[in-house]
Each structure stands twice: as structure tokens, then as C-alpha cells.
Amino acid sequence: MKFVDEAAISVEAGKGGNGTMSFRREKFIPKGGPDGGDGGDGGSVFFVADENLNTLIDYRFTRFYKAENGQNGMARNCTGAKGEDLTLKVPVGTTVIDTDTDEVLADLTKAGQVEKVAQGGWHGLGNTRFKSSVNRAPRQTTKGTMGESRNLKLELKVLADVGMLGLPNAGKSTFIRAVSAAKPKVANYPFTTLVPNLGVVRTERHRSFVVADIPGIIEGAAEGAGLGIRFLRHLARNRVLLHIVDMAPWDEQTPAEAAQVVVDELQKFSPTLAEQPRWLLLNKLDMLDEEEAEKRCQEVIDALNWEGPVYKIAAISKTGVDQLIHDIQALLDARLEAIEENPEILEQEAEIRARIDEEARERIEQLRMSKRRSAEDDLDDDDFDDDDYDVEVEYVRD
Numbered sequence: 117m118k119f120v121d122e123a124a125i126s127v128e129a130g131k132g133g134n135g136t137m138s139f140r141r142e143k144f145i146p147k148g149g150p151d152g153g154d155g156g157d158g159g160s161v162f163f164v165a166d167e168n169l170n171t172l173i174d175y176r177f178t179r180f181y182k183a184e185n186g187q188n189g190m191a192r193n194c195t196g197a198k199g200e201d202l203t204l205k206v207p208v209g210t211t212v213i214d215t216d217t218d219e220v221l222a223d224l225t226k227a228g229q230v231e232k233v234a235q236g237g238w239h240g241l242g243n244t245r246f247k248s249s250v251n252r253a254p255r256q257t258t259k260g261t262m263g264e265s266r267n268l269k270l271e272l273k274v275l276a277d278v279g280m281l282g283l284p285n286a287g288k289s290t291f292i293r294a295v296s297a298a299k300p301k302v303a304n305y306p307f308t309t310l311v312p313n314l315g316v317v318r319t320e321r322h323r324s325f326v327v328a329d330i331p332g333i334i335e336g337a338a339e340g341a342g343l344g345i346r347f348l349r350h351l352a353r354n355r356v357l358l359h360i361v362d363m364a365p366w367d368e369q370t371p372a373e374a375a376q377v378v379v380d381e382l383q384k385f386s387p388t389l390a391e392q393p394r395w396l397l398l399n400k401l402d403m404l405d406e407e408e409a410e411k412r413c414q415e416v417i418d419a420l421n422w423e424g425p426v427y428k429i430a431a432i433s434k435t436g437v438d439q440l441i442h443d444i445q446a447l448l449d450a451r452l453e454a455i456e457e458n459p460e461i462l463e464q465e466a467e468i469r470a471r472i473d474e475e476a477r478e479r480i481e482q483l484r485m486s487k488r489r490s491a492e493d494d495l496d497d498d499d500f501d502d503d504d505y506d507v508e509v510e511y512v513r514d
């Protein structure tokens with residue numbers, strides 16, 4: 117299974133059936149009058165959120181989808197059959213965007229949610245509709261209208277309450293293994309996660325939240341280096357971000373420098389996302405003595421001018437993790453209580469997500485244009501394939 121979080125397709129709703137012109141032709145009924153029936157409406161195009169899907173891979177191979185046309189009207193006042201609607205299944209968390217107008221047509225955030233994106237054409241009228249006392253033999257009919265056609269962009273964002281970000285090897289995958297049943301790959305040598313992982317953290321029997329681990333970002337990610345810039349959009353729906361910093365890095369980069377890299381790249385990618393609630397997690401402190409650990413922690417806090425929550429943890433041994441999990445659950449519970457008292461909070465959050473999405477799309481499109489220009493300098497036009505610059509990697513979700 118390949119993980120594809122973006123796809124471009126075209127959809128077309130069905131055309132409405134034409135009305136027909138017909139007159140009764142029955143024995144012993146001279147001048148029987150008009151009996152042309154109406155056409156049928158064209159089928160519409162819908163999207164439905166399916167919780168059993170987790171990738172847009174199917175839409176990479178089939179790019180055009182069309183609903184059924186309505187049937188033309190028939191004699192004896194028979195109405196044509198309505199065209200069958202087309203329902204396309206997408207993963208929960210998919211946003212449907214009209215690429216011609218940049219309008220967000222649907223944001224499918226709940227399982228089973230159904231949204232119409234293209235209206236089917238209306239039926240034409242048969243000549244029976246035009247008969248009157250002064251027009252006994254009408255020869256007027258109308259044609260069915262064309263269905264809507266749209267060029268669409270599908271964007272998938274994983275749905276999680278908590279998102280993690282940091283450089284490769286900061287310990288994000290180890291953290292998600294420590295707090296949930298998800299089992300992303302970890303090892304004692306340097307490598308980075310290639311795909312978002314989701315884990316459900318259960319604090320009590322009926323209380324839980326979802327945490328997302330995205331591929332690590334590296335310096336220069338906002339200019340296209342590494343994988344992290346592509347997956348940062350998945351943090352748009354998170355309630356709180358956990359910035360994990362490796363306090364015992366394997367390379368020569370200091371923890372303070374590493375922390376600053378992440379903040380800078382996040383700011384370049386989306387200033388609005390950079391302003392969202394973020395907690396600082398200082399990880400792998402079990403590998404340092406107490407004095408050195410305290411020194412490095414203070415250096416990170418000073419470098420970022422940090423005034424938000426700080427948690428000193430060791431994910432592999434779960435040191436300090438329990439309190440962190442408790443505080444996250446308390447934050448999420450407080451948010452739900454606030455929404456009950458003031459439902460307008462949801463509208464405010466929707467506006468923030470829309471701004472993040474817009475900034476993310478603009479940044480990613482800039483990178484694509486830059487890579488396209490670079491490719492045109494190095495390759496003939498016939499050798500260039502836009503899919504070469506889209507990442508397809510294995511997707512794991514436990």
C-alpha cells in the first residue's frame with residue numbers, strides 16, 4: 117500500500133435527458149394530442165468519507181469520473197429515468213478543492229459525511245407540457261441542461277488531536293510507541309520516519325486522544341529539502357503541537373541549534389501554524405548527567421525565548437511521560453467544555469485551519485514550480501514527469 121496524500125482529478129455530473137415530441141397514434145383515437153414525456157435529471161457527483169480508507173492512491177490511476185446521464189423522455193407521457201449519482205469514497209480528513217476557483221467544496225472530517233461537489237443537469241420538457249386551449253398540437257420541447265464539470269484537488273490530512281514535530285532522530289517515533297499501541301520503526305542508528313503514524317493514547321477507559329508522528333523536518337525543508345515540508349500540512353488540524361528536541365544528538369549540532377531550525381522552518385512554511393499552541397519536550401535526558409542535562413535544557417529555552425510549557429522526558433524509559441499525557445488530556449477536555457459554553461470557538465478554529473491550508477498550498481506550489489523549472493533546465497520536456505516530485509511511501513497505522 118502506498119500513502120498518497122494529494123491527487124488531482126476531474127469530475128463531471130450527468131447531463132439531463134431531453135424532452136421528447138410525440139403524439140398519440142392509437143386506433144379509433146384520431147387527433148389524440150401530445151404525449152411526449154420529460155427527460156430524467158442527470159446524476160450528481162458526491163464524496164463520502166470512509167473510515168476504512170487511509171490513502172488517495174486510487175485517484176492517482178483514474179483521473180476522470182462521470183455520473184450517469186438522464187434518459188430522454190418517451191412517448192405515452194413516459195418520463196426518462198434519472199441518471200445514477202456517482203459517489204466517490206475518500207479517507208476521513210480529505211479536503212476537496214476546486215482548482216479553477218480555489219474554492220473549498222468539502223471538508224470531510226467525520227466518517228460517513230457526504231458532500232455534493234457537482235450538480236447533475238436538469239431534465240428537458242416534453243411537448244405535453246406545452247399544450248393549451250390555443251395550442252392543441254404543440255411542437256415545442258426543451259433539452260436537458262449539462263451537468264457541472266469541475267477540476268478538483270484532493271488533499272488528505274491525518275486527523276489527530278496532538279501532532280509532533282522535530283528533526284529526524286529527535287525521538288518522535290519512540291514517544292508514540294511509549295504512549296500508544298502504534299509501532300513505528302525505531303533503531304539505534306540514525307534514520308527518519310518516512311510516513312505519518314497515528315497512535316491512540318488511552319488515559320482512562322473512555323478517555324483518549326490521537327497523536328500523529330510526521331516525518332522529521334530538516335534545515336532547508338521550506339526550500340524543498342527532505343520530506344517533512346510535504347507532511348507539515350497534516351499538523352493543520354491538531355489542537356496542540358509537541359516540539360521534541362533531542363538533548364543528546366549524535367551529530368555536532370547542539371540541541372539549541374536543532375530546536376531553532378524547527379521553529380524557523382515551521383515559520384517559513386506557515387506563520388499561522390507556527391502561532392498555534394506548542395509545547396516543548398526535551399527528550400533523551402536519561403543519556404546525560406544531571407548537571408549537563410540542566411545546562412542544555414536552559415540553553416534551548418534561552419535560544420527560543422521560550423515561555424510556554426516545558427517537559428523534560430526520556431521517551432524510551434517513559435520518564436516524565438505520564439504527567440505530559442495527563443496534561444494533554446486535561447487540555448483537550450477543557451477545550452470541549454469551552455466549546456459547549458461558546459460554540460463560536462469551532463468557527464474560529466475553522467478559520468485558522470483555512471488560513472493554514474492556504475499558506476501550506478501556496479508554499480508547496482512554490483516548491484513545485486521551483487523544482488519544475490530546475491527539471492526543465494536539466495531534462496528535455498519529454499523526460500519530465502510531474503509525478504517524479506510527489507512522494508509515495510508506505511503508510512502504517514495501528
